[in-house]
Amino acid sequence: MNGIQPPDALIEVEQLSDLIRLCRASIYARYDKASPSFDSSFPARVYLSPRTVRWRLSEVLAWIETRPRNSADALGGRQINGQAPVEKQGDRDA
Secondary structure (H helix, E strand, O other): OOOOOOOOOEEOHHHHHHHHOOOHHHHHHOOOOOOOOOOOOOOOEEEEEOOEEEEEHHHHHHHHHHOOOOHHHHHOOOOEOOEOOOOOOOOOOO
């Protein structure tokens, strides 16, 4: 994003993509209930017109805060294919 924006700012899909590191298709898949990427907690779209969509920056930032910080958090301690999640150096509490 260019510059500092107030938390109640409305952002475009390109800015949303930069913030959450997902492409446009992955963002819109979060709203498709038939998609494996569907996420009911994903920030709501704000329609300015039938073809103009924005997102509230404050809602996006709040959603980001709910996301797991590392792979161990994302998996809830579960293993994949018999292997424990990879722990990056610095992820452990000292």
